[in-house]
Amino acid sequence: MNSWSLLSLLIWLPIIAAFAILALGPNRAGLAKMFAMLTAVLTLVLSIPLWQGFDSSTAAMQFVENVSWIPSLNINYHLGVDGIAMPLIVLTTFITVLTVLSAWKVISKNVHQFMAAFLLLEAMMIGVFCAQDAMLFYVFFEAMLIPMFLIIGVWGGPNRVYATIKFFIYTFFGSVFMLIALIYLYMKGGSFAISDMAQISLSLTEQIWIFCAFFLAFAVKIPMFPVHTWLPDAHVEAPTAGSVVLAAIMLKIGGYGFIRFSLPITPDASSELAGIVIALSLIAIVYIGLIAMVQKDMKKLIAYSSISHMGFVTLGIFIAFALVAKGGDTNMALEGAMVQMVSHGFISAALFLCVGVLYDRMHTRMISAYGGVVNTMPLFGAFFVFFAMSNAGLPGTSGFVGEFMIILSSFQANFWFAFLSALTLIFGAAYSLWMVKRVVFGEVKSEAVSQLTDMTKRETFILAVLAVAVLGLGVYPEPLIDVMRVSVQHLIEQITISKV
């Protein structure tokens, strides 16, 4: 089945291309762009056999590659995907194509470095989702910080240095404790393989310490209240393409980390501390939703909305423990979290791209600078309204599916959890639609707005593709859920068995 090392190809192709693009030098920007586009498309095409060849009837790792890397530390180059990782890899390759396309005309400074950084980032993110060796995971997890640091810092807005250093230090600080936890687990079990780590029996105290170390890493990444403050800054200062990748994929790594590490390795601690995580998630959903409402900057608003939506992901993951105790539909909670991650990948990417479209024309992101955009940009207006609706969780769009699944399963756990999380349907609608109302509708606000030109073919294409994805996932999410069903089932078996 695995004669041609598909996963390695997915990881190494962008890396090699990135170095080739770097070697092109600053004077051949057009060639660099073409080359980057080619690589991104090729990677996307390569992920089709990944989807096609994936066997959704088993929870075992597929497309496995396992080569010894550092024998004296027992670190292996061990790749593989299951139903949880596979959709996220496809999401990554898909979004990367769109980001490369979105940066086509916008970036004029050091184009080759920009493209190389994006391809490196793509490779690292695919690597994170494939890695079955904890140390390999950690290497990819950390290595993606440097390209992102440069993307925000070199091509970002006026306050970019502050934002990017904050981003870096937050995420770096979060993850180093995970490193110690991983080393500790290695000492206990003698292996860095994630699946072996899940087998080690640990006392509750040990589990709680390890859980906290993991939690710090992933909560910063996803990000959860109260360690979310780096995200709005990073989003506001990042170039559009950077924001898109950050929101659409990098945040998902936090959620993926919870599912891959925290739940199977420390099930008892997760169960013990699920209440705290659920509380933090609900705070994120409600409180951050309210904060989003008062934002004046569109990107900041979407950033806060991302945090609020990520609250659903953590809620879905940890409500599973409450459901295990009560005997509810645990699968639905975890599947809902996964669907929410993929769906948010599409929607947040689309929203940031919409803001990018406006920003490229007006060079401001302030809501107050706009008004009546629909009069000059009808096509854009339509897309923007559509994506804002899906962000608010309109039925028929992908935003609805995940949220609804999670709200339903939290209803089984506790009425008040469901009540609080359902508030997002109101708050989400409020901040999304209010933003749309102020930006798109109403009187033409200024001379500048009246001179706006509608979207180019390139921009329309990007948003149309995303709109199709959002609608497709919203109307018929079954293929996605089908892929992950068995893997989620396996995960639930792992978390219901106590390790103490």
Add this chain to the structure above:
Amino acid sequence: MFGWSELTPVLPELIILATACTVLVLGLFTTSEKGGLLVLTSIAGVIFAAIATAKSHMGTHELIKQVLFNGNFVRDYMGDILKITVYFIMLFVFIYSKQYLRNKNIFKGEFYALMLFGLLGIMIMISGYNYITLYLGLELLALSSYALVAYDRDNTASNESAMKYFILGAIASGMLLYGMSMIYGATGTLQIDQINMAISQSNNSMLIVFGLVFILVGVAFKLGAAPFHMWVPDVYQGAPTATTLFISSAPKIAAFAFAVRILAQSLEGVFDQWQHIVAVIALLSIIIGNLFALQQTNIKRLFAYSTISHIGFMLLGFLGGADGYSASMFYIITYALMSVAGFGMIIVLSCKGFEAEKISDFKGLNQRNGWFAFMMLLIIASMAGFPPLVGFFSKLYVLKAVVDQGFYVLAGIAVVFAVIGSFYYLKIIKVMYFDESESDQEITAGFDVKSILSFNALLQLALLLFIPSILNYCIKAIDTL
């Protein structure tokens, strides 16, 4: 009396000694323009020494351990691995320093002769098997270093730092000798294996511990570990960059070997006594090094404080048993390669009449020369320990050894300060990539320097493939001590 058979194992040392003398004499007759000959002679000497060292490991019977000269000198696996690393580093040093000395108009034969004598000192420190031999190697290295620091004689900063280095170094040597005499008094011998044996049999631990403390002070000073680190920033900053390049790399490897010979080999029996002292020294170094580096605006000073923190990390490994020593060995080897690249970069960016000493001199390097900015990025990221560069793996291995022994808090503090430390490394990346350039000066370095530096920086990535084999060398080296 010893015959030829006893001299073959020390052939590398003899070659370096001969080269040093040759360069000293040649230097009298060569002018600055024709100085290439001196560099070539030095390089040839080092390469021959490398061949002589490596030859013992070729063929059927492998050299494991050979004690020579009535137990004064040892050829073992660890020594040879470290020596080969040192040769490698010296090649970088020779090539980088040539351009710098020419630019500053201080190119003279003595510089290379002194470096070669320093190298000889390093080799003796690595191979000494008797406290007196170790001390002689140390002093040979130290005297050469004092002279090298003061080498730019018309520069007051250079003189001042040489003076500081000399006085503090002399005090440390005194401490060391005093400690050694205590150990001698307690055990009746100065030879490493005999001390070890005597300690395991004696019950006079009071005197031994008393000597141990003084020895630790001396070792910590030579390593530049806190709280005996005061000389490091001043010397790094004041010395000509070519000298800093040297003292920040190869002597650290010698100091590691020195510490292993004394602490791990001869004083193994009192591990319980010295582990706490070493833990405190290591932690203090990590904390002080990282915190003080945050404030620096001079990049040489910044690297000095970063060295202190790296030394602290390396010393942490000493607490981790056999695994820990090999982790430390791996750490110091990779660190020396990074450090030499970092100072090499400063030399490359300097040109006639201008020394790239301030962090702001790196402003906008990406615009001026994207390639070198990328090389510097690799070096800095490796120093900071960001994966996937080799600096991460050396930290990982040390942390693993420390966690293995149950020192969770130590490991926790170490990683927290690694995060704090990442800030000043990020600051350099920020300056190179995000800021506008203040000068549009071309990089005038010669092709040889540029390509060697690129090689040196790319090693930070390329070594990833060789980590398993280097680690195996380190493990084997410690196992066969």
